[in-house]
Amino acid sequence: MKIALIGATGFVGSNILNELTNRNHEITAIARNPKTGLNANWVAADIFDAAALAQILKGNDVVINAYNPGWANPNIYQDFINGSKSIQEAVKKSGVKRFITIGGAGSLFVAPNLQAVDTPDFPKEYHAGATAARDFLNIIKEEKELDWAFFSPAFEMHQGITTGRTGKYRLGLENPVFDENQRSILSVEDLAVVIADEAENPQHRQVRFTAAY
Numbered sequence: 168m169k170i171a172l173i174g175a176t177g178f179v180g181s182n183i184l185n186e187l188t189n190r191n192h193e194i195t196a197i198a199r200n201p202k203t204g205l206n207a208n209w210v211a212a213d214i215f216d217a218a219a220l221a222q223i224l225k226g227n228d229v230v231i232n233a234y235n236p237g238w239a240n241p242n243i244y245q246d247f248i249n250g251s252k253s254i255q256e257a258v259k260k261s262g263v264k265r266f267i268t269i270g271g272a273g274s275l276f277v278a279p280n281l282q283a284v285d286t287p288d289f290p291k292e293y294h295a296g297a298t299a300a301r302d303f304l305n306i307i308k309e310e311k312e313l314d315w316a317f318f319s320p321a322f323e324m325h326q327g328i329t330t331g332r333t334g335k336y337r338l339g340l341e342n343p344v345f346d347e348n349q350r351s352i353l354s355v356e357d358l359a360v361v362i363a364d365e366a367e368n369p370q371h372r373q374v375r376f377t378a379a380y
Contacts, residue, residue: 168192168193168228168229168366168367169192169193169195169226169227169228169229170187170192170193170194170195170227170228170229170230170231170366171194171195171197171223171224171227171229171230171231171263172184172187172194172195172196172197172207172231172233173197173198173212173214173220173230173231173232173233173234173254174197174198174232174233174234174235175194175196175197175198175201175202175207175209175233176196176198176200176201176202177198177233177234177235178235178326178355179233179235179269179320179355179358179359180198180233182355182356182358182359183231183233183358183359183362183363184196184205184207185205185359186332186356186359186360186362186363187359187363187366188205188206188207190363190367192366193208194206194207194208195207195208195210195223195224195227196208196209196210197210197211197212197214197220197223198210198211198212199211199212199213199214210223214234214250214253214254214257215249215250215253216253217253217254217256217257217260218257218260220253220254220257220261221256221257221258221259221260221261222261223261224257224258224261224263225261225262225263226263227261227263228263228265229263229265229266229267229366230254230258230261230263230265230266230267231267231268231269231362231366232251232254232266232267232268232269233269234247234250234251234254235247235296236250238292238293238296243295243296243299244295244296244298244299245299247296247299247300247303248299248302248303248306251268251299251303251306251307252303252306254268255268255306255307255310255313258313259312259313264312264313264314265313265314265315265366265369266313266314266315266316267315267316267318267362267365267366268303268307268315268316268317268318269317269318269320269362270300270301270303270304270317270318270319270375271284271293271296271297271300271301271319271320272297272319272320272321272322272324272343272351272377273289273293273294273297273298273300273301274297274300274301274304274319274375275319275322275341275342275343275377276341276342277342277343282301283297283322283343284297284298284301300319304317304319304375308373308375310373311373314369314372314373315372315373316365316369316371316372316373316374316375316376317374317375317376318361318362318365318375318376318377318378319375319376319377320353320358320377320378321343321344321351321352321353321358321377321378321379321380322343322350322351322352322379323350323351323352323353324352324353324354324355324358325355326355328352328353328354328355329354330352330353330354330356330357330380331354331356332354332356332357332359332360333354333357333380334357334360335357335380336353336357336360336361336378336379336380337378337379337380338361338370338376338377338378339376339377339378339379340374340375340376340377341375342377343377343379344377344378344379344380345379346379346380351379352379352380353378353379353380357378357380358378361378
């Protein structure tokens with residue numbers, strides 16, 4: 168498959184890139200400061216320039232969006248919203264229909280009508296970014312033209328998770344997936360497996376989904 172990956176140098180994006188190249192897909196790896204290697208076609212792009220980005224995306228079978236403006240970015244909320252909307256517009260202009268975008272876990276429902284980001288114990292340092300991802304989810308839910316899927320990772324999905332690549336996971340939709348210890352956990356390597364599997368065999372169309380062990 169021909170796959171465009173936006174945010175290919177980030178924590179999540181680099182792992183997705185590694186998984187996709189190991190599966191021998193033809194990858195256009197897009198980043199503000201592109202790298203080299205991994206059998207990918209590296210392209211520099213400003214995701215806020217939708218018209219230019221659309222030209223880069225043309226001809227691909229799938230666009231995967233792993234854009235993240237950075238958790239330490241003081242403007243993370245507005246940058247996430249504006250960047251995500253620009254990417255969405257670029258995908259539509261490009262003519263590619265299949266669009267997989269990665270957001271946060273904060274919008275998962277932990278009780279009826281209660282999302283994790285709105286609970287008192289949600290970490291304050293992640294609140295702005297999680298709220299932005301939740302708000303973009305609400306935006307993309309109105310998207311009718313694209314064959315989109317929005318992925319929310321497990322609550323525990325960070326560099327401290329050292330499970331590595333197991334290739335195993337369980338899927339969910341609006342609620343977090345918990346293990347027998349009531350933990351929602353997934354390594355970034357297995358997140359990449361989830362996304363690559365979804366790209367190859369679409370299971371979620373115009374819905375949000377999640378995954379954990």
